[in-house]
Amino acid sequence: MDWPELADQHIHFVWVKATEGSRFRDPRFAANWAGAHAAGSSSAPYHVVNMDSPGSDRAEEIVAVPSRTTSSTKSSTPLSGMTERSTSPTPSLPWSASQ
Template sequence: MNKKKTALLVSAASLVLLICVILALIYTGMLHINNPSKKKYPIRGVDVSHYQGEVDWDRLKEENIQFAYIKATEGSKHKDVQFDKNWSDAQCVDLRIGAYHFFSLDSPGTDQAENFCSTVTPVEKMLPPVLQETFDDYDLWIRDVYRKPDPTVKWTFWQYSNRHVLSGYSGNERYIDMNGFCGSEEEFDKY
């Protein structure tokens, strides 16, 4: 084989190897393709559920997390098994917290609202409740782990990663969702 063909094969093999390494880093949560600027979005938070297992909120707070949305309920009957512990423990480390409800089409909205309201005890400086479904008159929490939000859309929270690895939790789920707040620290304090 001549030198030109050998060089071409080595280059092609190197490119394939590089692509495989990049994909492996993305898959394992070591490389984030959608990691917004901390200067533009300085307020960072997580959303957690039973999938993260037991959360060490002190360690998670050390990861420069300012807020957490905690799964409370799903549908009209389900309550996240970790909700009470997460809700209580997150307050002990002075994080802004909010609860979210995973909306289901299997039961009326009023039944789901009752489930949520009977589960979540309001606390001081609590973030507004979040539903999986969004409506025009409410703040928008968007999820897009591949692209930045459309600049023409008015959003409040953006889940930009579902494959982040932080310290402070020990569940079967290795990854944690990362979220950004669209606003300054002053705006977040007033929210």
């Protein structure tokens, strides 16, 4: 992700993929999270919910997300979830919205 380019396009908020199901932690989450904040964008993590495991396992992954952000870049927005049918992880693509 080219974070400075997003800043040049006046993107002020992005959703950053954190986890998917109970087995996948996005390896680029920390870099994307830091990049978004370095570019001046606010961000919130999102979790892709799929039905590959018990809900309690998925919840543990979701709850662990805040511990993977630094105190200076904590999200002021709650973690979001999205549902998908696929059983394989989707590519890591930060979602953005311009103001």
